[in-house]
Amino acid sequence: MKRAWRLKAESDVQRVWQQGRAFAHPLVILRVRANGLNQSRATFVAGKKLGNAVTRNRAKRHLREALRPRFLEIPKGYDFVLIARSNIAQAPFTEIVQAVEQVLQRAQLLP
Numbered sequence: 001m002k003r004a005w006r007l008k009a010e011s012d013v014q015r016v017w018q019q020g021r022a023f024a025h026p027l028v029i030l031r032v033r034a035n036g037l038n039q040s041r042a043t044f045v046a047g048k049k050l051g052n053a054v055t056r057n058r059a060k061r062h063l064r065e066a067l068r069p070r071f072l073e074i075p076k077g078y079d080f081v082l083i084a085r086s087n088i089a090q091a092p093f094t095e096i097v098q099a100v101e102q103v104l105q106r107a108q109l110l111p
Helices: 010-019 053-073 086-090 093-106
Strands: 021-024 028-034 041-045 078-084
Touching: 010 028, 010 078, 021 093, 028 093, 041 053, 053 078, 053 086, 053 093
Parallel strands: 041 078
Antiparallel strands: 021 028, 028 078
């Protein structure tokens, strides 16, 4: 993802975590909050319960790639935190893409 699309500051991530709305799917959780900027930003989280570093990094890469083609369709001005759930490690990539699209649609961010 482009550098401008990344949500890097820990304070921004905490703000989304605490004040954002949550949308759940068995594979992924989406937290969304308006940021008041002219662009949307995203970050990806995989906790230690998911597995070792290889598994966590693979899950984050899959989430990043599932969001990337649809990112420009999302309205500007939102911060996202996509959280990988424990069963994402066994899921095929196509299911991960569908899960990300479903939570974005539930959040009314995709048509």
